Amino acid sequence: MAKATSWSKPVTKALRADGVKVSDLNTSATPGFKGDKKAGEALLAERAGVLSDLQEKLYANGRSGDTRSVLLVLQGMDTAGKGGIVRHVIGSVDPQGVDHAAFGVPTPEEKKHHYLWRIRRKLPRGGQIGVFDRSHYEDVLVVRVHDLVPPDVWEKRYDEINRFERKLVDDGTVVVKVAMFVSLDEQKKRLQQRLDRADKYWKFNPNDIDERAFWPQYQEAYQAVLDRTNTDHAPWYVLPCDSKWYSRLAITELLIDALQGLKLDWPEANFDVDEQKKRLVRA
Amino acid sequence: MAKATSWSKPVTKALRADGVKVSDLNTSATPGFKGDKKAGEALLAERAGVLSDLQEKLYANGRSGDTRSVLLVLQGMDTAGKGGIVRHVIGSVDPQGVDHAAFGVPTPEEKKHHYLWRIRRKLPRGGQIGVFDRSHYEDVLVVRVHDLVPPDVWEKRYDEINRFERKLVDDGTVVVKVAMFVSLDEQKKRLQQRLDRADKYWKFNPNDIDERAFWPQYQEAYQAVLDRTNTDHAPWYVLPCDSKWYSRLAITELLIDALQGLKLDWPEANFDVDEQKKRLVRA
Numbered sequence: 384m385a386k387a388t389s390w391s392k393p394v395t396k397a398l399r400a401d402g403v404k405v406s407d408l409n410t411s412a413t414p415g416f417k418g419d420k421k422a423g424e425a426l427l428a429e430r431a432g433v434l435s436d437l438q439e440k441l442y443a444n445g446r447s448g449d450t451r452s453v454l455l456v457l458q459g460m461d462t463a464g465k466g467g468i469v470r471h472v473i474g475s476v477d478p479q480g481v482d483h484a485a486f487g488v489p490t491p492e493e494k495k496h497h498y499l500w501r502i503r504r505k506l507p508r509g510g511q512i513g514v515f516d517r518s519h520y521e522d523v524l525v526v527r528v529h530d531l532v533p534p535d536v537w538e539k540r541y542d543e544i545n546r547f548e549r550k551l552v553d554d555g556t557v558v559v560k561v562a563m564f565v566s567l568d569e570q571k572k573r574l575q576q577r578l579d580r581a582d583k584y585w586k587f588n589p590n591d592i593d594e595r596a597f598w599p600q601y602q603e604a605y606q607a608v609l610d611r612t613n614t615d616h617a618p619w620y621v622l623p624c625d626s627k628w629y630s631r632l633a634i635t636e637l638l639i640d641a642l643q644g645l646k647l648d649w650p651e652a653n654f655d656v657d658e659q660k661k662r663l664v665r666a
Numbered sequence: 667m668a669k670a671t672s673w674s675k676p677v678t679k680a681l682r683a684d685g686v687k688v689s690d691l692n693t694s695a696t697p698g699f700k701g702d703k704k705a706g707e708a709l710l711a712e713r714a715g716v717l718s719d720l721q722e723k724l725y726a727n728g729r730s731g732d733t734r735s736v737l738l739v740l741q742g743m744d745t746a747g748k749g750g751i752v753r754h755v756i757g758s759v760d761p762q763g764v765d766h767a768a769f770g771v772p773t774p775e776e777k778k779h780h781y782l783w784r785i786r787r788k789l790p791r792g793g794q795i796g797v798f799d800r801s802h803y804e805d806v807l808v809v810r811v812h813d814l815v816p817p818d819v820w821e822k823r824y825d826e827i828n829r830f831e832r833k834l835v836d837d838g839t840v841v842v843k844v845a846m847f848v849s850l851d852e853q854k855k856r857l858q859q860r861l862d863r864a865d866k867y868w869k870f871n872p873n874d875i876d877e878r879a880f881w882p883q884y885q886e887a888y889q890a891v892l893d894r895t896n897t898d899h900a901p902w903y904v905l906p907c908d909s910k911w912y913s914r915l916a917i918t919e920l921l922i923d924a925l926q927g928l929k930l931d932w933p934e935a936n937f938d939v940d941e942q943k944k945r946l947v948r949a
Contacts, residue, residue, distance in 0.1 A: 584935040
């Protein structure tokens with residue numbers, strides 16, 4: 384019931400980055416969804432099961448030699464809720480079928496390589512859902528904002544990323560990129576909470592406060608990402624994240640859409656079923 | 667309520683391998699648990715939350731520099747339910763905190779190395795729960811049963827494995843080894859199901875039937891594993907697995923016990939909380 388009535392338009396249309404202005408974004412909106420928090424949470428519980436079933440099919444096909452995969456790329460400012468997505472959305476599928484990778488400040492070894500080196504090493508295997516908590520986009524976001532390389536270096540990366548993703552998609556990976564945004568106020572609230580609760584201290588980093596001063600520069604860098612890497616083969620979705628229930632529901636729907644697009648069926652038996660049944664009786 | 671009354675003894679005692687004879691094992695028993703399936707499932711739902719909370723603390727400490735970890739080693743014949751444990755038990759914790767690895771037939775590259783090479787590469791990072799779906803024990807199980815190396819080669823491995831695990835534990839990994847057993851009849855039923863349902867074909871391998879003929883040899887090989895590698899630093903638990911609900915509940919409890927043994931607290935703030943609060947107000 385909820386499913387048929389709660390979305391006024393498909394989430395892929397409601398969130399698609401085409402023409403989005405980051406500075407105008409209403410981060411407390413729930414694009415395309417007509418219900419409230421309660422309806423959203425109820426629907427999420429239901430849709431998590433659908434996602435889990437589809438993921439099992441993907442995994443089954445991977446085990447049977449299908450090399451296709453899905454890659455969810457999560458980008459967002461601190462506190463946007465990337466970890467919560469992993470815990471609450473990816474947490475609803477079989478851990479065997481998840482290739483998770485978080486990309487922080489590059490290690491000394493990673494720094495010796497091209498910025499895509501560490502990314503390539505963590506691409507999902509066939510049949511897996513890959514999840515990137517941050518990604519190669521850090522190299523045109525934090526790197527650009529803080530001048531970690533000269534402009535002529537990061538400037539070339541947008542096209543390079545498009546080519547990289549083109550190849551990835553041609554090789555059979557469905558790429559779902561989600562840019563997660565909270566307002567500056569909502570971020571303050573969430574950081575406050577991390578400072579108020581001893582069980583949240585570990586999530587807090589004083590540097591998160593420093594980064595708030597760079598908000599306009601980050602908005603500009605995100606805008607460039609959306610303007611230049613929102614391709615048809617690897618589209619960006621812009622996700623308002625002040626409401627955690629909405630962001631979780633929306634990403635669940637994006638993953639369902641990606642998996643449904645693969646038109647997966649259960650793999651055919653690569654053995655003679657009747658013959659094996661007869662063998663089993665005797666075994 | 668259920669918690670206080672359903673276990674007649676701690677699961678670590680009820681399942682500890684000391685003196686167990688594999689050939690005498692009642693695989694449909696539910697050692698230490700007094701309740702029925704319904705009680706077991708209700709308790710599992712509750713204890714999954716406890717496990718998840720403890721796992722978050724482990725992860726939080728890992729993020730704060732604690733290098734300790736937990737490693738769950740799952741060994742068992744086909745259909746014993748290793749995959750179900752990953753899906754239903756490990757699936758209840760945050761995927762960010764899980765390092766999962768499945769060890770199948772060694773790849774050509776793996777074959778070029780010592781058998782522990784691929785194992786070492788997949789050990790859990792600090793703060794993670796590692797899960798091995800099969801493990802280095804394959805090298806004294808299938809390898810021994812099928813004479814894949816000469817006896818004087820596998821013969822030395824038991825002591826070597828004990829030393830390997832000793833080092834692992836000294837380095838801060840809690841090792842929980844679970845040997846999962848179903849009866850030959852129950853296995854036949856489960857294989858039958860995989861042949862009866864098109865959505866299960868992918869789980870079936872004709873070789874699983876061949877292996878049934880080696881049941882006594884596998885029992886003997888498992889017995890040797892239990893007799894020779896059931897150490898105090900890395901104990902074996904012997905798990906009857908005809909009842910899936912019991913095996914899931916029991917492993918949940920084993921993991922809870924392992925995590926509680928670490929006496930984890932939330933990590934201390936490595937910054938001045940009041941100072942950061944003041945900074946945040948202004949930011």
